[in-house]
Amino acid sequence: MSEQSPKASSNVVWHHATITRARREAQNGHRGAILWFTDLCFSAEDRVENIRRIGEVAKLFMEAGVIVLTAFISPFRADRERVRGMVEHGDFIEVYCDSPLAVCEARDVKGMYKKARTGEIAEFTGISSPYEAPENPELQVDTGSTELDQCVRQVLDGMLLRGILKRA
Numbered sequence: 810m811s812e813q814s815p816k817a818s819s820n821v822v823w824h825h826a827t828i829t830r831a832r833r834e835a836q837n838g839h840r841g842a843i844l845w846f847t848d849l850c851f852s853a854e855d856r857v858e859n860i861r862r863i864g865e866v867a868k869l870f871m872e873a874g875v876i877v878l879t880a881f882i883s884p885f886r887a888d889r890e891r892v893r894g895m896v897e898h899g900d901f902i903e904v905y906c907d908s909p910l911a912v913c914e915a916r917d918v919k920g921m922y923k924k925a926r927t928g929e930i931a932e933f934t935g936i937s938s939p940y941e942a943p944e945n946p947e948l949q950v951d952t953g954s955t956e957l958d959q960c961v962r963q964v965l966d967g968m969l970l971r972g973i974l975k976r977a
Contacts, residue, residue: 833874841871842973844902844964845879845889852932857888864892871900876973884940899971904964905946908953910935947971 834840845867860883867877883889893901913935914922925933932938943949948967950960968974 830872830874837874839874839876839974840972841874841876842900842902842968842971843867843871843877843879843892843896844904844968845883845892848880848882848906848934853885853938856882856885860885860888860892864895867892868895871896876968882934884934884938886941886944889943902948902967902971902973903943903946904967905943905949906952906960907942907949908951912953 830841860881863879863881863883867879870877889903893903895901917923921930921933922936924930925936930937934940948964950963952960955963965974969976
């Protein structure tokens, strides 16, 4: 890898950091990880690119020792698996927020589902565009019928179990 790409400005150079991920994690008191929350628009191609970009940015933050929470429209398994493949095993935690479509529609304060059902919004995930539920998520949280506090506790417990967080 060259110190500078041909398109880069002459005042932009690569910096080799001396502070490692391990040192940041020790300082933070937790290890870095990506918790990927799934949601229910964009064309299929745009969604793929959007998730790829988000994955790259999330990886940068995770490598800096930050716990990264994402909640983007990522309806395709292949896209989520691509991001999983960007990081080491155990660093990508797929959190399946499982809720029936009827509950999602009932909670929709912006009226997006109604617009999608009447055709005002094309390619809307779960209505006119598919949603591929995770097959083997690290965590599955029943957000359709479980109280929010319980869902949060389940995620925190999952982080403790995986060594992302440490008990006080």
